[in-house]
Amino acid sequence: MRRIFRYLVRAIFVLALIAVAVGVWKREEIKRLLAVNSLFSEEKIITNFSGMNAAFLSVDVPRGDGPVAELPKGTEATLTPEVTQWVKDRTITALVVFKDGALVHESYYQGTNADDLRISWSVAKSYLSSLLGVLLDEGAIASIDDPVTKYAPSLKGGAYDGATIRNVLNMASGVTFDEDYLDQTSDINKMGRVLALGGSMDGFAADLSETFAEPGTDWQYVSIDTHIISMIIRGATGREIAPLLSEKVIIPMGLEASPYYLTDGNGVAFVLGGLNLRTRDYARMGQMFLQNGAYNGQQIVPADWVAASTVPSAPTAQGEYGYGYQWWMPKDGREGEFLARGVYGQYIYINRPLGVVIASNAADRKFRDEGVGDYNIEIFRKIAEGL
Structure with a gap:
């Protein structure tokens, strides 16, 4: 014994x-796995959203050594009581407003400050679309009607075989992908664990095998579609996304600070939601698109790509939000009004007729509640109309 x-x-x-x-x-x-599991917890979400590189692999997107683009000051806009209440209710952490290219409001909340590099979530998708537009104009990509497998051959035989670049830009690939952030078994959360454990995003995408519709016939928000755009760009150029975005978009804009991407274990940028910037620099992106792709004294994104990206070309259902090339349009489809948006309350709102850009960041754990998204746009419109 x-x-x-x-x-x-x-x-x-x-x-x-x-x-x-x-x-x-x-x-x-x-x-990193523990960080994923507590990423959105009430006591950590605000700190996490302003310091994602503390827990995850990341790569810088250099801003270059040029001067910061001039940001003139306009007449200070005062927030109405309704907007102030909205800031509180939606756990807003940053709000920056431009009118006719001038800064007219800037405020930070929940213990955050102007220097924080804040997670974009799906606002990052609009940045990647911009890069693709530049490369298309330069001839690195022949046509958005090319099959995705032309540039990403590892996708042959999988769910994306038969889809075109236009299809994935429009979120109309027909690929089955569960986007429920609140379900730990969903595809989006499985993908998060791949990212946390240093796995391969390319491998994750190539392993998808199920579809629910023929490409181009139905719209469904499928974040992995954006990663396919990354695979296309990398296949076409032989380069990684971070240095390409830096060279083609970030350096010409004259941002205040170098952004960074979260990455997988192979150093591949998490393009569908892993870009981190200062809120003023998010607003600069909106101003560039308001100005048809021109900013800081140069044409950065082709004007025809800006125009094509920001009108509803995807087969969305009638009465729902419109979708272009990784940009959103409000349900009532007002001309010259479009936005980039991400989960938990990240927005770049552009109102071209009124000359207004609004960038907001938040840690809104109730962002999926009934009517929240519609009310956010209503607030943006009230701010714009009050200037």
Whole structure:
């Protein structure tokens, strides 16, 4: 009996050593997985959203060494009581407003400040679309009606075989993908764990095999479609997204600080939601699109791409939000009004007729509640109309 006890103690000791060794070996992966599991918790969400690179792999998107683009000051806009209440209700962390290219309002909340590099979530999709438009104009990509497999051959035989670049730009690939952030078993959360554990986003996309519709016939918001755009760009150019976006879009804009992307274990940028910038720099992106792709004294994104991207070309249902090339249009479809938006309350709102750009960041854990998205746009319109 004593011998069995000694063997048992020894076995437990060996298992404990193995557990410690694995813990040390996989320390960073475990840390990132724990960060994913608590990313949106009430007590951590605000801090997390202003410091994503503290827990996840990341890569800089250099702003270059040029001067910061001039940002003139306009007449200060005062927030109405309704807007002030909205800021509180929606857990807004930053609000920046431009009128005719001038800064007319800037405020920060929840202990955050102007220097924070804030997570974009799906606002990042609009940045990637801009890069694709530049590369299309330069001839690196021949046509958006090319099949995605022309530039990303690893997708042959999978769910994306048969889809075109236009289809994925429009979120009309027909690929089955569960986007429910609140369901831990959903595809979007499985993808988050791939990112946290240093797995391959390309491999995750290539392994998708199910479709629900023929490409181009039905619209469904499928975030992995944006990663396919990344695979296309990398296949066409032989370069990674971060240096390309830096060279083609970020450096010409004269931003205040270098953004960064979250990445997978292979250093591939998490393009569908992993870009982090200052809120003033998000607003600069909106101003560039308000000005038809021109900013800081130069044409950065082709004007015809801006025009094509920001009108409803996707097969969305009547009465719902319109969708272009990774940009949104409000349900009532007012001309010259469009937006980039991300989960938990990230927005770049552009109202070209009124000359207004609004960038807002938030940590709104109730962003999916009935009517929240519509009311956010209503607030943006009231701010714009009051200037």
